[in-house]
Amino acid sequence: MARKRSPARLVIALSIAAVLAVFLLYTSIAGGGTPSLRPSQLAGRTGTVSLVGRVVGKPTGDSHAGGLRFRLRDVKDPGGKTVPVVYTGDVPDLFATGRDIVIDGKLQRGTFVAAPGSMVTKCPSKYSATKPAAQ
Amino acid sequence: MAELGRAALVVTLGLCLYAVVAGSYAAARRRRRLAGSARNALIAAFGSTLVAAGVLAAGFLRSDFSLTYVANHSNRTLGGVYKLSAFWGGQEGSLLLWLLILTGYAALAVWVNRNRARDLVVWVTPVLAGIAVCFSFLLVVVASPFAVQAAPLDGAGLNPSLQNPYMMAHPPFLYLGYVGLAVPFAFAMGALLSGRTDERWIVATRRWTLIAWTALGIGQLLGAHWAYVEVGWGGYYAWDPVENAALMPFLAATAFLHSVMIQEKRGMLKVWNVVLVALAFCLSIFGTFLTRSGVVNSIHSFSESDIGPWFLALIVIAVVFSTTLIIWRLPLLRSTTRLESLVSREAVFLYNNLLLVALCLTILWGVAWPILSEAVRGTSVVVGRPYYDFFLRIFGLPLLLLMGIGPLIAWRRASLRGLGRTFTGPAIVAVVTGIVLLLLGAGSSIPGLIAYTFSAFVLAAIALEFVRGTRARRALSSESWPGAFFSLIGRNRRRYGGYVVHVAIVLLAIGIAGSNSYDSVVEGKLAVGQSLALSGYRVTYQGLTERDTPHAAEVRAHLLVSRNGKSLGTMEAGKNSYKIAGPDPQVSSEVGIRTNYLTGEDLFVIPEQINDDGSVYFRIFVKPLVNLIWLAGIVFLLGSVIALWPDAREQRRLAVRYDEAGSPVRGR
Numbered sequence: 001m002a003r004k005r006s007p008a009r010l011v012i013a014l015s016i017a018a019v020l021a022v023f024l025l026y027t028s029i030a031g032g033g034t035p036s037l038r039p040s041q042l043a044g045r046t047g048t049v050s051l052v053g054r055v056v057g058k059p060t061g062d063s064h065a066g067g068l069r070f071r072l073r074d075v076k077d078p079g080g081k082t083v084p085v086v087y088t089g090d091v092p093d094l095f096a097t098g099r100d101i102v103i104d105g106k107l108q109r110g111t112f113v114a115a116p117g118s119m120v121t122k123c124p125s126k127y128s129a130t131k132p133a134a135q
Numbered sequence: 136m137a138e139l140g141r142a143a144l145v146v147t148l149g150l151c152l153y154a155v156v157a158g159s160y161a162a163a164r165r166r167r168r169l170a171g172s173a174r175n176a177l178i179a180a181f182g183s184t185l186v187a188a189g190v191l192a193a194g195f196l197r198s199d200f201s202l203t204y205v206a207n208h209s210n211r212t213l214g215g216v217y218k219l220s221a222f223w224g225g226q227e228g229s230l231l232l233w234l235l236i237l238t239g240y241a242a243l244a245v246w247v248n249r250n251r252a253r254d255l256v257v258w259v260t261p262v263l264a265g266i267a268v269c270f271s272f273l274l275v276v277v278a279s280p281f282a283v284q285a286a287p288l289d290g291a292g293l294n295p296s297l298q299n300p301y302m303m304a305h306p307p308f309l310y311l312g313y314v315g316l317a318v319p320f321a322f323a324m325g326a327l328l329s330g331r332t333d334e335r336w337i338v339a340t341r342r343w344t345l346i347a348w349t350a351l352g353i354g355q356l357l358g359a360h361w362a363y364v365e366v367g368w369g370g371y372y373a374w375d376p377v378e379n380a381a382l383m384p385f386l387a388a389t390a391f392l393h394s395v396m397i398q399e400k401r402g403m404l405k406v407w408n409v410v411l412v413a414l415a416f417c418l419s420i421f422g423t424f425l426t427r428s429g430v431v432n433s434i435h436s437f438s439e440s441d442i443g444p445w446f447l448a449l450i451v452i453a454v455v456f457s458t459t460l461i462i463w464r465l466p467l468l469r470s471t472t473r474l475e476s477l478v479s480r481e482a483v484f485l486y487n488n489l490l491l492v493a494l495c496l497t498i499l500w501g502v503a504w505p506i507l508s509e510a511v512r513g514t515s516v517v518v519g520r521p522y523y524d525f526f527l528r529i530f531g532l533p534l535l536l537l538m539g540i541g542p543l544i545a546w547r548r549a550s551l552r553g554l555g556r557t558f559t560g561p562a563i564v565a566v567v568t569g570i571v572l573l574l575l576g577a578g579s580s581i582p583g584l585i586a587y588t589f590s591a592f593v594l595a596a597i598a599l600e601f602v603r604g605t606r607a608r609r610a611l612s613s614e615s616w617p618g619a620f621f622s623l624i625g626r627n628r629r630r631y632g633g634y635v636v637h638v639a640i641v642l643l644a645i646g647i648a649g650s651n652s653y654d655s656v657v658e659g660k661l662a663v664g665q666s667l668a669l670s671g672y673r674v675t676y677q678g679l680t681e682r683d684t685p686h687a688a689e690v691r692a693h694l695l696v697s698r699n700g701k702s703l704g705t706m707e708a709g710k711n712s713y714k715i716a717g718p719d720p721q722v723s724s725e726v727g728i729r730t731n732y733l734t735g736e737d738l739f740v741i742p743e744q745i746n747d748d749g750s751v752y753f754r755i756f757v758k759p760l761v762n763l764i765w766l767a768g769i770v771f772l773l774g775s776v777i778a779l780w781p782d783a784r785e786q787r788r789l790a791v792r793y794d795e796a797g798s799p800v801r802g803r
Contacts, residue, residue, distance in 0.1 A: 011482070011485055011489070012485075015486075015489040015493070019497075023497070033517055033519065033522065034516065034517045034519065035515070035516055036515040036516060036517045037515075062744075063744070064660060064743070064744060064752050090368070090743050091743070092368070093710070093722045093723050093724050094721070
């Protein structure tokens with residue numbers, strides 16, 4: 001007599017299929033995420049990206065009136081190309097020259113126009129092998 | 136002193152190496168005395184690690200800046216208690232804490248089980264020692280906390296944001312959780328290596344798993360509360376890879392805690408259980424790898440360090456080792472019974488497991504996708520909050536519902552009539568709650584409304600279980616209602632402790648839904664005398680004061696708060712500018728929080744920008760029910776303690792089961 005298969009297998013198989021279906025649905029509707037780029041990779045990009053870089057020079061302006069302006073360069077390339085950024089919205093406490101930040105936005109006429117409130121500075125938590133770099 | 140610390144770590148490495156080699160040989164060749172010697176070496180490794188930890192702690196307390204690690208994470212003005220928390224404020228110290236907890240757990244686990252599960256423990260010893268070898272090797276060779284230098288006059292100090300009571304407790308709790316998962320993993324591997332794949336490894340490790348799981352849960356809530364009160368962005372969880380690193384093993388361990396009950400009760404899911412425990416352990420190592428490798432972009436400043444590849448190697452070893460063992464022992468892991476119906480308690484546990492694992496793996500995918508994307512396409516991709524929120528709703532809401540169904544449904548096979556009788560009450564409560572909330576305007580967020588409705592269902596189901604149990608107890612023993620209630624819990628600690636934990640999860644769900652789906656926000660620049668209003672509150676800015684302390688220059692904005700015209704008094708929010716070494720003073724926002732303890736709501740004020748002219752740019756939130764999240768932590772701990780509390784009756788029951796399970800195995 002053939003051995004009857006356990007319904008648990010059916011449940012697991014159907015669940016995996018359901019998860020895959022949900023996943024495909026999500027990725028088809030909501031997309032697969034925002035590209036994360038360094039300032040040196042930004043040239044020619046038109047869509048929304050997440051920019052990771054280090055703040056160089058003295059920031060000017062007001063993030064709640066006209067925008068905060070500063071420049072970003074690649075974290076690992078001290079002499080590398082910089083990108084001008086204009087940002088509005090909440091500025092994290094840790095934002096300062098020499099700090100690493102992540103910011104979303106689009107390159108428009110050579111300036112990275114950040115999405116309001118999208119700036120994230122690196123949290124000062126542990127395990128950093130080196131001290132925060134200062135310019 | 137540094138030499139003593141280094142020597143102690145070398146001794147730990149030597150002892151653990153001996154425990155691996157001698158322990159494996161003894162287990163394979165059934166050399167009992169040698170196995171005892173390996174076990175003792177593992178216990179002694181805890182002693183030597185304790186010496187190393189003591190040396191480092193003394194270095195902090197004495198402000199011995201000749202130790203580079205101490206100089207980098209402490210200074211003379213640091214408060215005494217934070218000098219100790221600076222111990223784990225950096226990579227080397229936190230690795231030492233890992234090793235200390237690991238060897239402590241390992242010593243206790245092998246000692247407690249030395250007579251009860253000898254055939255298992257002989258294999259558990261080398262597995263645990265093998266994990267300890269990896270960490271002690273890193274501490275001796277790659278990241279020593281005892282590197283020395285010419286002592287500077289003062290140290291760099293601990294980051295001000297970390298000088299917070301929650302941040303003192305958060306890392307040790309997380310480590311207690313992460314590292315604690317090594318014990319059930321080692322017992323599972325020990326069971327596979329010894330061929331004793333019965334329930335004994337589960338019985339032996341149930342409490343260990345529960346302790347690790349509780350610590351991981353509490354650790355995450357402490358971290359969330361720290362982020363809420365200290366980081367000053369108005370949230371408590373950002374789906375950051377580093378936060379996800381702790382959530383993933385917690386979800387896998389939650390699934391494991393549920394599925395072991397199926398193995399204990401019905402002899403099913405044996406393969407699934409060893410897979411889950413291996414997954415939970417590997418994810419805990421993966422979490423440590425993520426936090427230290429710099430491989431993903433995170434809001435946490437975990438710089439790229441040399442230690443990442445070592446952890447990657449450990450993950451590969453753990454995955455290959457456990458997968459090979461599971462495949463090798465598949466013939467011994469066959470279920471002794473079968474799932475009889477898709478409508479039964481064990482089936483609900485299975486659905487619960489699948490949802491938990493699906494949620495865990497989708498989070499893993501979200502964390503790993505940027506790495507894979509960069510490797511395959513050359514461009515890293517950020518997986519943001521919408522992705523995680525989507526899957527939390529898709530998998531989390533059904534999980535919430537199952538929490539109400541599971542405890543009430545019958546084992547083996549549930550009849551339709553029985554289901555109707557059991558679920559009518561909770562279903563009516565849920566529907567009525569949903570309708571009332573809809574009428575009150577909760578329909579503005581459909582996921583929020585569903586979460587509340589399901590929460591009402593679960594709470595009603597749990598209340599029903601307590602009422603039924605108390606009534607039955609009272610009928611049996613003629614006790615008073617309170618007496619019967621407490622006696623019911625006392626006699627079934629595991630079961631009713633579990634229900635209390637379920638209540639905590641419901642509170643968590645209500646708090647998350649309330650604070651995320653129904654919060655409101657207003658922002659604006661205020662001059663003295665101007666106000667902002669939202670959700671019935673009016674916040675009037677009254678002016679600034681400045682204060683100079685030894686640690687920081689503090690600026691505070693004073694605010695007058697009223698609600699619906701009635702004064703609620705004053706509150707303050709501001710910024711601290713810390714006096715630390717370096718070109719830039721470190722500034723932190725000190726948010727203002729006014730809690731309504733009756734409704735669980737917070738008025739949350741962030742002073743985003745304090746201007747030279749005395750005006751302040753404020754962002755103000757009203758976060759309904761957010762305090763239920765923190766209350767959930769207390770209830771969660773209470774439930775876990777109830778489930779963990781020693782129970783002589785259960786011990787006797789388990790001892791019988793243990794002996795039964797320990798009968799000779801059928802073939803190898």
